[in-house]
Amino acid sequence: MRWPLWLLGMWSLALAFPRVGVHEGFTRLVFDLPSAQAAYRMEERDGLLTVLFPGLSAPAADLLVNSPEVASVQVVPEGGGVRVLVRTRGAVEVRTSRLQDPERLVLDLTLKKGGGAVPAPAQPKAQAPKPPKPVVLLDPGHGGVDPGMVGYVVEKEVVLDVALRLKRLLEREGIEVRLTRDRDAHLSPDKRADLSMRAAMADSSQVNLFISIHVNASPTRTARGVEAFYFGQAQDPRILAQVIRENGGGEVGRRLTEEARSVAERILSDIVAQANQRFSQRLAETLGRKLSQATGSPYRGSFPGDFFVLRYAKVPAVLVEIGFGDHPAEGRRLADPAYRERVAQGLAEGILAFLAQGAFAR
Structure with missing residues (x-):
């Protein structure tokens, strides 16, 4: 469960870990440790600060902090340790200290100042500033130890190939693409940590769109076509079963x-989240139709789904199923590089059509 923390002067929330x-100008995380020998390591990438505590145990937690420096904190128990995922609101400076009696690690996070940057040359008054490039974050689903369907x-192989082809096509149009x-x-x-890290990249002021690319499957191996999903509560039992599979399958998938x-459920009372959901629905519909037109594969529709990887996105975000890999005809087509190029072209056309509507903001 995520707990809102409202900034009223200076406050703290008593939680076990962390x-x-x-405070004014910084957010503090305090980790109570069992001994002075407790080790940790820390890394920061793309608005995500990860702190690893090998050999420790702590219950899973999901905290909405919403401070100027930190958006949220997640605690992910892993075999042999604990991973803490801190989503920051930009590049941060981290000041660490170890205190005793009791033993604890203190992290003070402040936003980095931009004073060290070299100023850009002044533009002539008659020249309008160039608009910023749209930034699209592509998420090839699964990978590594997780093959997917x-x-x-x-x-995992098909979606990576399609994402790389799509990246090339979008960059030709002047769009910045991240993977x-x-x-x-x-x-x-760990599936929860993996999906959380992907989701964290979409929870960024530096991204305009988030698109997670997947290959579908059906119990009967007879279904074919493309589908697109935006974040929301799945109503259809078939969609719910599909969501559970993409969230890791089995007990892990049900829990996530x-x-x-x-x-x-909280979107129902959040006006900003509702607006983003409507944009995501429009993006899903646009991508699904353009993908169907480019490939000839039937368009099965766009649907809400409780996808773990979409849950924190503050920008239009969708999960696209580009076809059924277990269908005798469509599965073989997905193995064809020429067909994958058409898939990438369809997705590119959908993204460009959506961006042309101006339904995004940096």
Whole structure:
């Protein structure tokens, strides 16, 4: 469960691991440790600060901080340790200190100042400033230890190839493209942590669109066509089963779907989230139709779904199923590089059509 923390002067919230305090100019995270020998390591990338505590245990937690420096904090228990994912609101400076009696690690996070940057040359008054490039974040699903669906194709291989082709097409149009992965690799062997790290990249002021690319499957191996999803509560039992599979499958998938569903329920009372959901729905519809037109594969529709990877996106975000990899005809087509190029072209046309509507903001 995520708990809102409202900034009223200086406050703190007493939680076991970590304790969070918001102060004037910085956010403090306090980790209570069992001994002075407790080790940790820390890394920062793309608005995500990760702190690893090997050998420790702590319950899973999902905290909405919403301070000027920190958006949220997640605690992810892993085999052999604990991973803490801190989503920041920009590049941060981290000041660390170890205190004793009791033993604890203190992290003070402040936003980096931009004073060290070299000023750009002054533009002539008659010259209008160039508009910023749209930034599209592509998420090739699965990867590494997680192959995704396996049929006539392996999902992790197909979606990576399509994402790389799509990146090339969008860059030709002057769009900046980022990838959650650019090779056969997972972000974490733990499914919850892996999806959380992908989601964190979409929770950024530097991204305009988030598109997660997947290959579908059906129990009967007879379904074919393309589908697109935006974040919301899945109503159809078939869609719910599909959501659970993409969220990791089995007990893990059911648990992560329930967590995502609790976030989806809060959209009903959040005007900003509702607006973003409408943009996401429009993006899903546009991508699905353009993909169907480019490939000839039937368009099966766009639907709400409790996808864990979409739950924190503050920009239009969708998950696209580019076809059924276990269908005898469509699965074999997905194995064809020429067909994958048409898939990438369809997705590119959908993205360009959506951006042309001006339904995004930096």
